[in-house]
Amino acid sequence: xxxxxxxxxxxxxxxxxxxxxxxxxxxxxxxxxxxxxxxxxxxxxxxxxxxxxxxxxxxxxxxxxxxxxxxxxxxxxxxxxxxxxxxxxxxxxx
Amino acid sequence: xxxxxxxxxxxxxxxxxxxxxxxxxxxxxxxxxxxxxxxxxxxxxxxxxxxxxxxxxxxxxxxxxxxxxxxxxxxxxxxxxxxxxxxxxxxxxxxxxxxxxxxxxxxxxxxxxxxxxxxxxxxxxxxxxxxxxxxxxxxxxxxxxxxxxxxxxxxxxxxxxxxxxxxxxxxxxxxxxxxxxxxxxxxxxxxxxxxxxxxxxxxxxxxxxxxxxxxxxxxxxxxxxxxxxxxxxxxxxxxxxxxxxxxxxxxxxxxxxxxxxxxxxxxxxxxxxxxxxxxxxxxxxxxxxxxxxxxxxxxxxxxxxxxxxxxxxxxxxxxxxxxxxxxxxx
Numbered sequence: 001x002x003x004x005x006x007x008x009x010x011x012x013x014x015x016x017x018x019x020x021x022x023x024x025x026x027x028x029x030x031x032x033x034x035x036x037x038x039x040x041x042x043x044x045x046x047x048x049x050x051x052x053x054x055x056x057x058x059x060x061x062x063x064x065x066x067x068x069x070x071x072x073x074x075x076x077x078x079x080x081x082x083x084x085x086x087x088x089x090x091x092x093x094x
Numbered sequence: 095x096x097x098x099x100x101x102x103x104x105x106x107x108x109x110x111x112x113x114x115x116x117x118x119x120x121x122x123x124x125x126x127x128x129x130x131x132x133x134x135x136x137x138x139x140x141x142x143x144x145x146x147x148x149x150x151x152x153x154x155x156x157x158x159x160x161x162x163x164x165x166x167x168x169x170x171x172x173x174x175x176x177x178x179x180x181x182x183x184x185x186x187x188x189x190x191x192x193x194x195x196x197x198x199x200x201x202x203x204x205x206x207x208x209x210x211x212x213x214x215x216x217x218x219x220x221x222x223x224x225x226x227x228x229x230x231x232x233x234x235x236x237x238x239x240x241x242x243x244x245x246x247x248x249x250x251x252x253x254x255x256x257x258x259x260x261x262x263x264x265x266x267x268x269x270x271x272x273x274x275x276x277x278x279x280x281x282x283x284x285x286x287x288x289x290x291x292x293x294x295x296x297x298x299x300x301x302x303x304x305x306x307x308x309x310x311x312x313x314x315x316x317x318x319x320x321x322x323x324x325x326x327x328x329x330x331x332x333x334x335x336x337x338x339x340x341x342x343x344x345x346x347x348x349x350x351x352x353x354x355x356x357x358x359x360x361x362x363x364x365x366x367x368x369x370x371x372x373x374x375x376x377x378x379x380x381x382x383x384x385x386x387x388x389x390x391x392x393x394x395x396x397x398x399x400x401x402x403x404x405x406x407x408x409x410x411x412x413x414x415x416x417x418x419x420x421x422x423x424x
Contacts, residue, residue: 003405004197004198004199005401005404005405007189007192024186024189024254024255024258025189025192026185026189027198029401029404029405029407029408030404030407030408030411030412033404033408040178040182041182041185041186042182044175044178044179044182044262045262061128063128064126064128064129064130
């Protein structure tokens, strides 16, 4: 018998008001154990106030080879940034 | 340095793809798990990260040896925290290696059957409490010397694991030094124990950086790929230069009659370790090689029923949840 414990991705909220961030992964038999393991592996120094775990197989990712078609369309749309619009100084802070 | 003598794999692939890959590395870009990479890069990294992970795990044994015999509750808590960190560091690194397509069980099996190595340093025994100081100060000190530049390594998951490890590791070295500072203010016998630990650990610590550059055949490719950031000799020299004043402050003598400041080079001159001893230890003939692997094998075997039972429990719960007998977990 050599079935491995599944792999989980771990997300931690560092402080109240911040979003959860991916910190790493670990193996665990189920979600409860994954949270406990994540507590021991990733928050030994008070790094978090909340933990999410997701089994790695449930994460779908964009493909690196499609990086161009995925992200380039937004590159030339500079008018989506406030600095694209020149506003005269005398208008004041805007 | 926990990765010694990592063999670089030759790569035979599309030259155009290889050139584009090298250009990305030269431009300082990170390579991520799903990106195309040369087979040699992947294999060399599995070997290097795997060896690094195994070293963290096996590295718990010489220190774990002293937890129950720590001289005070405070020292015991310090040592326990350090050993627990090493377990965590091993886990970060195993996960990084797994992103390259090797499984955790495969890595463990390769350690146990000798296909993969761990750092030669952990094949030396820890004979007295002073060794806990010397290990923290010298062994973790040498490891940090190697790990700090590896935070910039080209493989993303490895670099990120290294950032976490470096953040945590500096306490390891300081608690060791602190322990020695304390003991050196103790009795004559305690000072003698410290010097004895220094005498035994010094050369094995120097060996951690691996053989001299002139004998290190695999360095070049690894450095081009940025999975090795400095040469072995560079790091060893840096370690000696930083350690000499620290030893002086403690009042410990470095067991090397050739050790002296070289004004011209701006570095300390020092004696090379006995490389035949190093190769012998790597081959399996160090004082503790057999014990270390036996301890890992025992942990693996004794833990088998726990791993199986927890999976069986998880399966049973999943089945009951599917049948509507259990509520979904929050």
